Amino acid sequence: MEGGTACFVSPSIQLSAKPYSHRMDHFQLPIGGFIRQSLIDYSGNIASVIFLSGCNMRCYYCHNPQLVLPRLIKNNSHIPVDEVIAWIEKNAGLLDAVVITGGEPTLHPSLPDFLRFLKRFSLSIKLDTNGTNSRMLEYLIGNRLIDYVAMDIKAPLCLEKYREICGPTFTEQQLQEIKKSVELLINGGVDYEFRTTLNASLSLSDIQEIVSTIKGRYYLQMPNDNNGTVLNPLRMGKVALDISCVPDLVGSIQQVTVEVR
Secondary structure: OOOOOOOOOOOOOOOOOOOOOOOHHHOOOOEEEEEEEEOOOOOOOOEEEEEEOOOOOOOOOOOOHHHOOHHHHHHOOOEOHHHHHHHHHHHHHHOOEEEEEEOOHHHOOOHHHHHHHHHHHOOEEEEEEOOOOHHHHHHHHHOOOOOEEEEEOOOOOOHHHHHHHHOOOOOHHHHHHHHHHHHHHHOOOOEEEEEEEOOOOOOHHHHHHHHOOOOEEEEEEOOOOOHHHOOOHHHOOOOOOOHHHHHHOOOOOOOEEEEEO
């Protein structure tokens, strides 16, 4: 997916609740990283974190390029699904949850079956997503396969701004999917948060515009400081937004709670 084209669940794929094989290769998920226990990735929970390779965006400040660029994915260590499942099954009593992140997890058609399998361990599941696959997101919510969604909003919801951060191959179709995902979360069905990574491309007015289009919890987070690990170090620059202004962002907008982390 070097070109960054959107990848959606094919209409030919049946996302049903039918029984499935116990064979772990059934899931066909490219696991590029695994944290056995984390206290920071799902607030209030002890969680395992599973990183899935592959992404349809090329955000210049991304600090996981080994999960994004095909040439780096090829060289990155692949973790067998059965090893991850075996560890979670053995240690489920020491966990509250599993976080599925990436990359972009919703690109993988076998994700629903994998989450359905994880649900057997009575663990909560948090999904990190960029929102470009609203159909998958709607299915996961409707079938109660996820308990919490953290959705990234990279910029105000306009094509020009998104391309400035995510690359020139970002499409209008992807933007429309993001808008659908925002509405899907706002309209209920699952607990959620929106979050934006502050970077040199965003101004205070950009953040204000984002705030005006969302409801609920909204987190502003700083980019990775180690330029040696980001996707495009040449684009990295000083964050344009003075975060001291954040408390005043939503003084008169009651439906949004803004925090910096």
